[in-house]
Amino acid sequence: MKKLLSILTILILTSSTVFAAGSSSDSQPKVSDYKKAVKLIKSAKKYEGDGKNDKAEKKYKQAQKLLLKSNDKKPNNADTLNYLGFTTRKLGDFENGEKYYLQGLAIEPNHIGINEYLGELYVVTNRMDLAKERLQILKGCNCEEYSELKEIIEGTKKSKY
Numbered sequence: 001m002k003k004l005l006s007i008l009t010i011l012i013l014t015s016s017t018v019f020a021a022g023s024s025s026d027s028q029p030k031v032s033d034y035k036k037a038v039k040l041i042k043s044a045k046k047y048e049g050d051g052k053n054d055k056a057e058k059k060y061k062q063a064q065k066l067l068l069k070s071n072d073k074k075p076n077n078a079d080t081l082n083y084l085g086f087t088t089r090k091l092g093d094f095e096n097g098e099k100y101y102l103q104g105l106a107i108e109p110n111h112i113g114i115n116e117y118l119g120e121l122y123v124v125t126n127r128m129d130l131a132k133e134r135l136q137i138l139k140g141c142n143c144e145e146y147s148e149l150k151e152i153i154e155g156t157k158k159s160k161y
Contacts, residue, residue: 081103081107082101086117101117115134119131119153
C-alpha cells in the first residue's frame with residue numbers, strides 16, 4: 001500500500017509539474033509571421049545600407065517566406081501585401097512585386113507605403129507617368145514618403161530601397 005501511495009504521489013507531482021510547465025509557455029504571446037518578417041526587413045535594410053547585399057538578400061528571402069505564410073493565414077491585409085511587394089521587388093522580381101502592391105491598393109487605395117514603394121518601382125522600370133500618379137496620391141499626406149518619392153522622380157535622390 002505504501003508503495004502504491006508513493007507511486008501515485010510521484011505521478012501527481014510529475015503531472016502537475018508538466019502541467020505547470022505547459023501553462024507558463026502558453027501564457028507567452030506568439031510572435032506573428034508578419035512581425036518576424038518586419039524585423040527581418042529592417043535588418044536587411046541595415047545590411048543593404050552597409051553594402052552587405054548578400055546578407056540583405058538572405059534576410060529579404062526569409063521575410064518574403066514569412067509574409068507569404070502570413071498572407072495565406074490572413075489574406076487581404078494591405079500592410080502584408082505592401083511588404084510582399086517590397087521584398088519581391090528587392091529580390092528583383094518587379095512584375096510580381098507590382099502585383100502585390102496593386103492587390104494592396106485594391107484594399108486600401110491611399111496606403112502611404114504602397115503608393116511610395118510602387119512609385120519607386122515605376123521609376124526603376126522607367127514608367128514615370130505612373131510614378132507621378134502615385135506621387136499625386138501622396139500629395140496631401142504631409143508625410144516623408146511624399147518627399148522621398150518626389151526627389152526620386154526628380155532624380156535629386158536615389159531610392160534607399
